[in-house]
Amino acid sequence: MGRNDSRFPADFIRQIVAEDIKTNKWGGRVVTRFPPEPNGFLHIGHAKSICLNFGIAAENKGGLCNLRFDDTNPSKEEAEYIESIIEDVRWLGFDWQERLFFASDYFEQMYDYAVQLIKAGKAYVCDLTAEEIREYRGTLTSPGKNSPYRSRSAAENLDLFERMRAGEFPDGSRTLRAKIDMTSPNLNMRDPVMYRILHATHPRTGDKWCIYPTYDWAHGLEDSIEGITHSICTLEFDNHRPLYDWFLDRLGIHHPQQIEFARLNLTYTVMSKRKLLQLVREGLVNGWDDPRLPTICGLRRRGYSPASIRNFCRRIGVNKFNSTVDMALLEHCVREDLNRTSPRVMAVLRPLKLVIDNYPQDKVEELEAINNPEDTDAGTRKVPFSRELYIEREDFMEEPVKKFYRLAPGREVRLRYAYFVKCTNVVKDKSGKVIELHCTYDPATRGGDAPDGRKVKATLHWVSAAHSLGAEVRLYDHLFTKKNPDDVEEGGDFKSNLNPNSLEVLSSCRVEPSLGDAKPGSRYQFERLGYFCTDHDSSETKLIFNRTVSLRDPWAKIQKKQIS
Ligand code: ATP
Ligand code: MG
Numbered sequence: 001m002g003r004n005d006s007r008f009p010a011d012f013i014r015q016i017v018a019e020d021i022k023t024n025k026w027g028g029r030v031v032t033r034f035p036p037e038p039n040g041f042l043h044i045g046h047a048k049s050i051c052l053n054f055g056i057a058a059e060n061k062g063g064l065c066n067l068r069f070d071d072t073n074p075s076k077e078e079a080e081y082i083e084s085i086i087e088d089v090r091w092l093g094f095d096w097q098e099r100l101f102f103a104s105d106y107f108e109q110m111y112d113y114a115v116q117l118i119k120a121g122k123a124y125v126c127d128l129t130a131e132e133i134r135e136y137r138g139t140l141t142s143p144g145k146n147s148p149y150r151s152r153s154a155a156e157n158l159d160l161f162e163r164m165r166a167g168e169f170p171d172g173s174r175t176l177r178a179k180i181d182m183t184s185p186n187l188n189m190r191d192p193v194m195y196r197i198l199h200a201t202h203p204r205t206g207d208k209w210c211i212y213p214t215y216d217w218a219h220g221l222e223d224s225i226e227g228i229t230h231s232i233c234t235l236e237f238d239n240h241r242p243l244y245d246w247f248l249d250r251l252g253i254h255h256p257q258q259i260e261f262a263r264l265n266l267t268y269t270v271m272s273k274r275k276l277l278q279l280v281r282e283g284l285v286n287g288w289d290d291p292r293l294p295t296i297c298g299l300r301r302r303g304y305s306p307a308s309i310r311n312f313c314r315r316i317g318v319n320k321f322n323s324t325v326d327m328a329l330l331e332h333c334v335r336e337d338l339n340r341t342s343p344r345v346m347a348v349l350r351p352l353k354l355v356i357d358n359y360p361q362d363k364v365e366e367l368e369a370i371n372n373p374e375d376t377d378a379g380t381r382k383v384p385f386s387r388e389l390y391i392e393r394e395d396f397m398e399e400p401v402k403k404f405y406r407l408a409p410g411r412e413v414r415l416r417y418a419y420f421v422k423c424t425n426v427v428k429d430k431s432g433k434v435i436e437l438h439c440t441y442d443p444a445t446r447g448g449d450a451p452d453g454r455k456v457k458a459t460l461h462w463v464s465a466a467h468s469l470g471a472e473v474r475l476y477d478h479l480f481t482k483k484n485p486d487d488v489e490e491g492g493d494f495k496s497n498l499n500p501n502s503l504e505v506l507s508s509c510r511v512e513p514s515l516g517d518a519k520p521g522s523r524y525q526f527e528r529l530g531y532f533c534t535d536h537d538s539s540e541t542k543l544i545f546n547r548t549v550s551l552r553d554p555w556a557k558i559q560k561k562q563i564s
């Protein structure tokens with residue numbers, strides 16, 4: 001689908017960019033950036049921002065999108081996060097060429113800008129503690145009051161700021177603040193902190209600095225230094241914009257246009273890095289790439305393709321109102337993509353032995369199976385068929401209920417690509433559990449149709465007992481039981497809504513032999529069961545598959561209902 005696809009009209013940001021090109025506002029340039037803070041792994045919300053920023057750059061002639069790490073806070077940032085973010089953005093299909101930047105590379109420049117503001121009487125060194133600063137700030141309904149240090153001379157401020165940098169003062173003892181307006185109705189304008197003292201080792205600058213810029217001071221400068229034209233961010237920065245404007249205008253430097261859009265929220269999951277970190281640290285999931293998490297690496301391990309995520313981001317669009325997208329839409333997008341691209345195979349998750357009494361003992365037939373009915377180029381493969389097979393336990397009912405058309409005593413069904421079989425006998429263990437079925441087959445139905453025209457109501461998938469391979473299959477459900485995991489009793493915690501059944505491990509599954517060399521990351525449709533992805537821990541000696549999504553599509557139903 002191209003960007004001009006009529007189903008996806010240009011969003012308000014793309015309209016602004018188009019207008020700016022028309023009016024030659026930036027000399028025809030379009031420069032965007034994706035600016036993650038390396039304090040966690042990327043999630044599907046970040047994918048929305050990535051698709052937007054890289055997408056707009058790609059859609060416009062000469063457009064550029066930078067990848068920039070906003071690494072201004074050494075206490076929470078780690079190199080591990082940087083590597084994973086690079087991998088994830090690349091995997092999603094985007095390229096920043098040589099424009100990989102780090103905010104920490106601008107520390108010297110930012111320092112110089114701060115000096116410029118001090119000299120102009122626009123910034124001062126303040127000795128209030130963090131708590132005092134909070135007290136002095138006032139509230140939404142009451143004005144703040146001036147710091148007693150606000151009237152220091154530029155010379156004194158300059159001297160103190162230099163000494164802050166030189167490491168003369170302990171952590172938290174002083175800050176550099178912008179001198180704006182302690183009575184402003186916008187709390188962000190009440191003399192915000194620009195620098196704090198923090199004797200911490202930075203992953204990139206080491207011990208060179210012991211003062212670090214705050215996000216509000218640094219972020220606009222980073223965009224300005226890189227010549228960003230459209231600085232796209234999420235809605236909560238709307239009331240920071242006047243502050244960024246103030247900094248850039250006082251400094252008289254390049255001033256990008258900030259545009260805010262609504263962040264993505266999804267049902268049945270959490271997106272805040274703080275909460276994701278909590279789930280990982282407390283072992284409530286199996287690492288950042290747990291397939292139940294909305295992280296990009298989790299979705300990748302689950303079997304999501306980059307195209308399915310990009311499509312999802314295109315479909316949800318971009319707007320100014322916070323809302324929550326139904327997880328079913330994300331799942332719909334991955335089904336749509338995998339339906340077109342993934343080879344079909346047969347696998348049995350909960351095996352029940354089926355013996356065909358009238359099939360020769362040692363005979364093996366190689367039956368032809370279609371790899372992908374959606375893709376004629378995908379061809380066919382051979383699947384071995386023999387006297388002893390496994391079928392899905394739930395495809396048999398000793399006493400079939402109404403509308404159960406699958407196998408039952410005396411009933412005939414079709415085995416996919418093979419024959420009609422009829423159940424003649426049921427073997428049980430001492431406890432009464434069915435452990436084996438006996439059937440007869442009709443050799444005339446080879447390929448799946450009866451020459452006499454008789455019909456069966458069900459087609460079952462199967463594997464040959466002797467030829468199939470053992471496998472572990474992991475089935476996933478929503479990580480939380482509530483649409484909104486934050487919907488908790490007073491004093492409660494989002495973790496109380498964790499779904500205890502979000503992971504089910506089936507360890508005695510059987511898969512057709514063609515899966516013997518399934519490479520980690522490869523995706524399949526297990527016929528009738530869903531889409532599955534070979535786990536990265538899978539090997540030829542232990543096959544492991546993750547279910548990406550079932551075949552059933554609740555989203556399609558939701559849409560049908562809305563149309564009718
Ligand atoms: P947190 O507040 O949980 O730390 P963040 O949003 O600050 O996360 P960043 O690493 O700073 O995380 O985000 C990088 C970019 O991704 C930002 O431009 C941010 O606006 C965007 N982004 C983050 N979360 C979402 C989301 N849920 N939907 C859309 N964009 C998002
Ligand atoms: Mg952030």
